[in-house]
Amino acid sequence: MFSKGPVLALVLLVRSSSGYRQPYEYLEALDVFGAAFSNPAGVFNGSTPSPLSSDVVGRIDVITTFVGQDLNAEFLFGLFYQDTLLDTTTQLIGIPSGMTIQSAVVEPPVVAVSYISDMAFPTVNLSIPLQIDMFMAFDDDSMKVVSYDAILRRIDELMAYTAPYLAPQIAEELNSTSTNVTELIQLKTAADVCAVSSLYCTGEFQQYDSQDACLTFMEALPFGESWQGGMNTGWCRYIHKNLVQFRPDVHCPHIGPTGGDMCRDRNYLEVTSTVPFNQTLLSYNSSYNAADMKGISENGVQQLVKVQTQAITMTTVAFYPVPTVLYTLVLYMMAKFTEFILSRFSVQYDEMSFENKRNTVTYVLDTFVTFAVLILQLVASPILASKFTFDNVNMLKAGTLLISGLYIFELTYRPSMRWPLLIHHFCTIFAIVLLLSVLAYTGHPQIVAAGEIWLFQATTEQSVFIGLFMYRLRFPLRWTRDMLRFGAVQSFIFKLAFAAYLLAFWAQKLAQFHTSSKDIALSVMLVTIIVLLMCTQIYGAWAVWCLSEKVNKSMQFLRQRQRADSNVTVNAVSPADEKGKSVDEEEV
Structure with a gap:
């Protein structure tokens, strides 16, 4: 009866509909990046996972553009990873703490x-904040950085x-007697770069004929300005000297006389106008590329940009979430499956009218x-004690929508x-829509708790x-009577209590915080809906109780007939077959 095709399609749709990342996941990714920046040693020894994708392209304003995970990791994290050769001496670049x-x-x-990173200079017991502004694009699957553009704000002032x-x-x-700050910085740059060159840049990687x-x-090369970290300066070579330890074959030329492909003169117009990133940092068209735009x-x-940047809220008209479509499909499949099972194994079901068959199926679904949903509510119940978590709130939202x-x-x-059941359903749906809309509008957390109580x-x-x-x-009949009686009493007590x-x-929690006419209107609607629902629920409990009494009368009738004629076998007839009954389960 059921093929695998629709089921597989449903699974794929569910997976695709849940594939979008939430903003909090990007904030978590930012924390991961910050942790890696503060612990560069962990990135290189493997204890801290790299937050960069394999094909990342990045740019640091005072240096240059870097392509690939290795090069970007070395500049973002290795730059602050002190070589054991120099870790006891004063460094011009601080250590992020x-x-x-x-x-x-x-x-x-x-x-x-x-x-904001606290940069430590341990030899002088100094800690200075450095502000780093970044635009970052993430891969939604791995949540790793695929593009970034970094600005070291006020780096010249820091230096x-x-x-x-x-x-x-x-x-x-x-052992210098000089008190000239600029001269001492120049001497320090020369000493550290040459020490690293002598240790790592040997053999085929040798850059200088000798230490001298x-x-x-x-000492003759200008140190340069802070923004010249990617040009033919001593500052550029000083930046690269920390990276030589990772890959001498790549970085030795960068501290040599030529500066390799990093420490070289650059054209301002070319640097400024070139966009090197493999994924755009324009959020509104991040999913578009040249092929998408061809012929448009x-x-x-511009119209596509409007579509891409449309803010989606609970009340957005042009928005119909995929999970809603899937849920409707699931309910339909559940109903059809229930019909199939009941028609296969229940003679009583086959004898029912079309309307009663549909009613019976809804009892199963309900x-x-x-x-x-009750399980979801119980798991999310800490909300009632104002213990809000992302999962609890979303579980409750899911419950209301279910x-x-x-x-x-x-x-x-x-x-x-x-009409009693129609009023009940319409009021419940309206209440859910109202609370979700008000929650989206006001963001008041106690509305979530009110929804938790209401949903019970x-x-x-x-x-x-x-x-x-x-x-x-x-x-x-006895089982049916007892269950109906229990349901009538339990339902009435629970509904009244909640x-x-x-x-x-x-x-x-809420009425005392009324600050506008909208708040008062919400409370008026709340009380009105509660009164309407209570009327339908009291009537429903009474109808179920009356139904149990009809079953009880049928039991008494059967006993009387059995006493009157003990030789006659009486086939029990359910009151469901009686015609013209005044109370029906449809009134519940």
């Missing part, structure tokens, strides 16, 4: 972030501030769906409904559904 996010804007898959503190210690380490030749060249007019592109979707499906699946009125009716199911399928709880909670 912490990384915090000062500000961030998330527009998936692009993030604009401003980090000017720290140099006077470092200079006396540098003079002591170099290196010192002579470096400029106006068409039982399973409301029980599943119930509203179930009721909408029931309205279309059943051939007819009596719809998820504690399983005993009623089971009793009606037993009634329709002609279960033993309605009172909701009103008390609203008065305590």
Whole structure:
């Protein structure tokens, strides 16, 4: 009866519909990046996973552009990884001892972030904050950085501030009598670069004829400005000297006389106008490429930008979420499966009218769906104690949507409904829409807790559904009567208790914070809906109780007939077959 095709398609649709990353996941990725920056040694020894993708392209404003994971990791993290040769001496580049996010804007898959990193200079007991502004594009599958554009904000001021503190210690380490800060920085640059060159750049990687030749060249080479970290300067070679230890074959030329392909003169116009990234940092068209745009007019592109940047809210008209479509399909498949099972194994079901068959199927769906939502509610119940978590809130949201979707499906699946049930379903759906919309509009967390309480009125009716199911399928009369009685009493008590709880909670947590006419209107609508629902629920409980009494009368009638004629075998007839009954389970 059922083929594998629709099921596989459903699985694929569910997977694809849940493939979009949430903003909080990008914030977590920023924390991962910050942790790697603060612990560069961990990135290289493998204890800290690299936050960079294999094909990452990045640019640092004071240096240049880097292509590939290795080169980017070396410049982002290896730059601060002190070589054991120099780790006891004063360094011009500090060691990051912490990384915090000062500000961030998330527009998936692009993030604009401003980090504050505490740069430590241990030999002079100095710690200075460095602000790093970055645009970052992430791969949604791995949540690794595929493109970034980094700006070391006020780096020139930082260097000017720290140099006077470092200079006396540098003079002591170099046994220099000079007090000229610029001269000492120049001497320090030459000493460190040449020490690294002598240790790592040997054999085929040798750059200078001798140590003295290196010192002579470096002491004559201008140190440069802070923004010249990618040009033919001593500052550029000083930056690269920390990277030589990782790959001498790549980085030795960068500290040599030629500067390799890194420390060289650059054209300002070329650097400024070139966009090197393999994924755009423009969030609104991050999924577009040249092939997508081919043949589309400029106006068409502008319209696509509007589509791409449309803010989706709970009340957006041009938005119909894929999970809603899938859930409707699941309900339909559940209904068809239930019909198939009942028609295959129940004679009583086959003898029913079309309308009663549909009603019986809805009892099964109502039982399973409301029980599943009840489990979600119980897991999310810490919300009632103001213990909000991302998962708890989303589980509760999912529960409300499952119930509203179930009721909408029931309205279309059943051939007819009596007015109490129609009012109940419409009020419940309206209440869910109202609370979700107000939550999206105000963001008040206690509305979530109010929804948790309210939803219990719809998820504690399983005993009623089971009793009606037993009634329709002609279960033993005593079992059916007892289940209907239990359902009527339990449902009435639970609904009354949760309605009172909701009103008390609203008065305590929300009504006192009324600041506008909209808040008052919300409370008025809340009370009105609760009153309407209570009327239908009291009537429903009474109808179920009356149904149990009809079953009880049938039992008494059968006993009387058995006493009157003990020789006659009486076939029990369910009151479900009686005509013209005044109370039907459809009134519940």
